[in-house]
Amino acid sequence: MISKINKLSIFVGVLLIAITAIFLLVNKLEIPKVQAATDQTITDQNGDGIINLVDARILAPPATTSCPVCVDINGDKKIDQKDIDLIRHYINLGNNAYKPKLDVNNDGVLNQADIDIIQNYVGQTVTGPAFGLDNPSELTFGFRANEIIVKFKAGVNTAGKNPIFTKYNLTNDSSLNLVNADRLRTTESNVESLQKQIAQEPGVEKVYKNHVGEWLTNDPQWSNQWAPKKINIEKAWYGETIGNANHPVKVAIIDTGVDVNHPDLQAHISSLKRDASVFSPLDPNYTNVEDIVGHGTFVAGIIGAVVNNQIAVAGLVPNVEIVPVKAGGVDVNEYEIATGFEWAIDQDVKVISMSFGLGYGNDSDYLSHDLLKFARDKGITLVASAGNFIHDDCIYPARDPNVVCVGATKADDSLCDLTDGRKDAKVFAPGDAIVSTYPTNLDSSGIRTSPECVTSWSAPYIAGVAALCHSVQPLGMELTNPHLSCANFATTQFGRVDAWETLWYRNCYKWNFDNSADNKVGVDDVQALLWHYYAGPIGYNKMYDIFPVGGDGKIDDGDVLTILERANLDCPPR
Amino acid sequence: MQGLCPLSWLPQIPSLRRGFPFGFFKQVTILFLTAISTLFSPIIFGTVFAQIPNTTVYLFGSQSVSTIGIVGGHTMPVNVKVDNITNSSGLAAFSFKISYNPNLVSIPDANNDYVADAGTVSIGPFLGSSGKQVRCSDGYIDIDLNDSTKRYLRFTCGTLGPTPAAPTGSGVLATVNFQTGNTIGSVPLGLVSAQLADNTANANLIANTTADTNGLVAKCADFNGDHRVTSSDILAVVRNYHTANLTYDLDADGVVSSADILIAVREYMKTC
Numbered sequence: 001m002i003s004k005i006n007k008l009s010i011f012v013g014v015l016l017i018a019i020t021a022i023f024l025l026v027n028k029l030e031i032p033k034v035q036a037a038t039d040q041t042i043t044d045q046n047g048d049g050i051i052n053l054v055d056a057r058i059l060a061p062p063a064t065t066s067c068p069v070c071v072d073i074n075g076d077k078k079i080d081q082k083d084i085d086l087i088r089h090y091i092n093l094g095n096n097a098y099k100p101k102l103d104v105n106n107d108g109v110l111n112q113a114d115i116d117i118i119q120n121y122v123g124q125t126v127t128g129p130a131f132g133l134d135n136p137s138e139l140t141f142g143f144r145a146n147e148i149i150v151k152f153k154a155g156v157n158t159a160g161k162n163p164i165f166t167k168y169n170l171t172n173d174s175s176l177n178l179v180n181a182d183r184l185r186t187t188e189s190n191v192e193s194l195q196k197q198i199a200q201e202p203g204v205e206k207v208y209k210n211h212v213g214e215w216l217t218n219d220p221q222w223s224n225q226w227a228p229k230k231i232n233i234e235k236a237w238y239g240e241t242i243g244n245a246n247h248p249v250k251v252a253i254i255d256t257g258v259d260v261n262h263p264d265l266q267a268h269i270s271s272l273k274r275d276a277s278v279f280s281p282l283d284p285n286y287t288n289v290e291d292i293v294g295h296g297t298f299v300a301g302i303i304g305a306v307v308n309n310q311i312a313v314a315g316l317v318p319n320v321e322i323v324p325v326k327a328g329g330v331d332v333n334e335y336e337i338a339t340g341f342e343w344a345i346d347q348d349v350k351v352i353s354m355s356f357g358l359g360y361g362n363d364s365d366y367l368s369h370d371l372l373k374f375a376r377d378k379g380i381t382l383v384a385s386a387g388n389f390i391h392d393d394c395i396y397p398a399r400d401p402n403v404v405c406v407g408a409t410k411a412d413d414s415l416c417d418l419t420d421g422r423k424d425a426k427v428f429a430p431g432d433a434i435v436s437t438y439p440t441n442l443d444s445s446g447i448r449t450s451p452e453c454v455t456s457w458s459a460p461y462i463a464g465v466a467a468l469c470h471s472v473q474p475l476g477m478e479l480t481n482p483h484l485s486c487a488n489f490a491t492t493q494f495g496r497v498d499a500w501e502t503l504w505y506r507n508c509y510k511w512n513f514d515n516s517a518d519n520k521v522g523v524d525d526v527q528a529l530l531w532h533y534y535a536g537p538i539g540y541n542k543m544y545d546i547f548p549v550g551g552d553g554k555i556d557d558g559d560v561l562t563i564l565e566r567a568n569l570d571c572p573p574r
Numbered sequence: 575m576q577g578l579c580p581l582s583w584l585p586q587i588p589s590l591r592r593g594f595p596f597g598f599f600k601q602v603t604i605l606f607l608t609a610i611s612t613l614f615s616p617i618i619f620g621t622v623f624a625q626i627p628n629t630t631v632y633l634f635g636s637q638s639v640s641t642i643g644i645v646g647g648h649t650m651p652v653n654v655k656v657d658n659i660t661n662s663s664g665l666a667a668f669s670f671k672i673s674y675n676p677n678l679v680s681i682p683d684a685n686n687d688y689v690a691d692a693g694t695v696s697i698g699p700f701l702g703s704s705g706k707q708v709r710c711s712d713g714y715i716d717i718d719l720n721d722s723t724k725r726y727l728r729f730t731c732g733t734l735g736p737t738p739a740a741p742t743g744s745g746v747l748a749t750v751n752f753q754t755g756n757t758i759g760s761v762p763l764g765l766v767s768a769q770l771a772d773n774t775a776n777a778n779l780i781a782n783t784t785a786d787t788n789g790l791v792a793k794c795a796d797f798n799g800d801h802r803v804t805s806s807d808i809l810a811v812v813r814n815y816h817t818a819n820l821t822y823d824l825d826a827d828g829v830v831s832s833a834d835i836l837i838a839v840r841e842y843m844k845t846c
Contacts, residue, residue, distance in 0.1 A: 377717070401685045523730060523769035527667035527777035530709060530732040560734075564711035567730035568669045568767070 041132030052142025075140030227430030255296030276340030301437030316464030353463035357395035385455035386421030416453035664740030667732035700745025794846035
C-alpha cells in the first residue's frame, strides 16, 4: 500500500514538473498580469518631488505586473514600434543620453532589457483611470508632488481665497495676476484628488497640476552652419534691408537662461531679463539669467547671434533685442513657465520662443492656455517645438491653437527621426547638426554643434523668421490678417520654412501687377492672374507664375491659392 | 421706422378710431398693416438704392429689412449684394472687407486661427451664374490692435480663364453668417472696401459705390415656451403695445413699441 502511494506521489510529482516545464517553455517571455497594481493611488515613491513614470514603475514594475502606461514612453497611449524606436535611438546615443522616463525597468541603464519588456506590451493601449489618475498618460512627463495651481474666477481676491487655503491646508507660494492664479503647496500626497475637491469650491475657475516638462534636445557639439542658408536667409537679408536698428524686434526666449556676456550675443541682449523662479523684483537674482545648462544660449544664438562681426556664428535676425526669461535649469515646470510667460507679455515682446514640452494633454489641462490666448490677441507670435517623441501631433505648448508648432528637418529636408508634429506641425525648420552659441563658462570656444536632430533648434529658426517678419511689416494700428502676417510661413513642398518667401510682404509689389502700381494686392491683381489660369504657351505670362518661387511654367491652382491668400492687403509704403 | 407710421397715428385720429373695429380684429389688422408697411418700407428701397443706376455694392440682411439676429449665439446672415453690373465684359471677381464689433457679433473661428470656420462665409450665386469656374479665398479675420470694438472680415473670389462670359446685372456676391453674442443692441456693419474687376486680361476695376447697414441683435419673441416664434407670440407683443411690460420689449429700449412688433414679425417661424 505504501509503495503504491509512493509510486503515485512520484507520478504526480513528475507530472507537475512536466506541466511546469511546458508552461515555462510556452510562456517564457510572458509576464504575469497583476492588474491590481495599477489600482493603487500614485504618490512620489522615490522622493524626488515629481510624480511620474518612475514612481509608477516602482508601484507596478512592468516586467512583473500589467502596466501599459509604464512602458508607453512616448505618451501617445499606444504601445507600438515608435516606443521601441525611441528607446533604441537613445541607447545608441550612449550613457550620456540617459532619460529616466525611458528606463522601463528603472535600473539606471537604457538597454535591450527595456526593449524586451516593451515588446510584451506591443498592441496594447493605455486607458484610465489608473494609479488614481483619470489620464494616467500624465505620468509620462509627470507633475510636481505637493503642489497645485488654482485659477480663481475674475474678481476673487485674497479675502475670497484665504478660506479655501485654510480649508485645504494650502500655503500660497506665489501668484500670477494676469490669470488670477496661485501656486500652492500642499501636504496632500494625492494631487488629483485634491485637484478635484478644490475645483468644486465657489470662486475657483479651474485647478491644475504643476506639470513637469523637458527641454527638447541633448548636448550639442561643433560643426558648420548649413541651416540659415537652407531656409534662404541670405536672400531675405540682401533682397531688402531688414529691420530697423533703432527699433529692434524684441524676442523673448523662455529657456534655461542666456549667457548675456557671450561676445557674439552681448550686443543683442536686452536690459530686460527675468529669472521666473524668483518672485520679488527686489531680490538681486530676479534678473540673473545665468545659463548653467547651455540650452537657452544655444537657442539665443540661432535667433540673434550678431551677424558679420567675425565672431562665432550668424543669427537670423540682424536687428533683434533678446529678452531672456530663465524658467528652470535642468528641469522645467509649468508654473515657472507661466510666470516667465506673464512677465514676457508685459515687456511688449513681439515673438516668444519656447523649446520645451509639457506633455500631450488637452489645452485646458495647462495653465498657460489662457496666457497664450492673451498673448496672441496682443499680436505676439508664439513659437514652440513640436517635441521629439515620434508623435503625429505636437507636444504642449506647441499643440495649443495659439502657437506655431515647429517640427524638425534634416539638411535634405527629410523629417528628423524623432520629430513630433509629423502630421500636425504648422511648419518645419532645420533641427539637425545645428551650430550655435554656447556659454563660455561651459565651453571656452563659446560655440557648439548639436549632433542631434531635434525640435529644440527648429523652433528658434521659426521664431527668428517671425521676428524678421515683424521687423519688415508696417503694422500701423491694424494688424492685417495675423494668420498670414507673422505666424503663417511660406514653405517648400516639404513643409520646411523659406524665410524669403515668408517675407513676401516686404516684396508685396511682386503681386501688384497693375501697370500703375497702387501698392495693393487688389482684386484686379487677383483676377488678372486667374484670367491667365492654365494659359497655353502663347497666353503664358511669367509675371503671374508666382508659385513655386521662380515659377513652374504654368498658372495653376498653386498660383491661384497663393494670390487669394494675399488678396485685398495693402503693401508697405514705397 | 417710417414704415410703421400707421401704428403711431391710428389711435390719435378720432374718425378713424370710431370706424376701427377694436379687440382681436384690431390686433390682426395692426399686424397686417405692420407687415404691409414693412414690406413696402422706404427702408428697403433706401438700402437697395434701386433708383441709382451706378454699380453699387451693399450689405443686406436675409430678412426683408435690415439684418436681425436673435441674441445668444444664433446665426445672423448678412448678404453682400451688387446692383447694376453694366460693363460689357461683366463681373469676373470681387473682394470686400466688412467691419464689425466683436463684442456684439462674431465670426466663428473655432481653432482661433483668424480664418472663418467652414460655412461661415460662402459665395453667392451671382459670380458663377454664367458658368465660369469660381475660386475663393478663406474668410480672413483681421483685428485692430488699438480698438477692441473693431474686427474685419476679408473675402475674395475670382473666376478662372477668359471664357465663358462673366455675368452682368445684379445679385448676391456672398453670404456671411455672423453669430450673435449675449448683448442686445444695434450692430453697425460697415463695408470698409469693395472691389470689383471685369473679365479682361488686365482685370480692370469696376467703379462702384458702397452702402453699409445696421444689424440688430434682439430678444427672441417666444413667449409661450415652444421655442418657436408663432403668430400667437407676435400677437402677444401687439397686445402689449405701448405698455411697460418689458417682457415684450425685444430691442431692450425700455418701451414696447412698433419696433418690437416689427422684430417679432421678422422673427416669425424662427427657432429660439
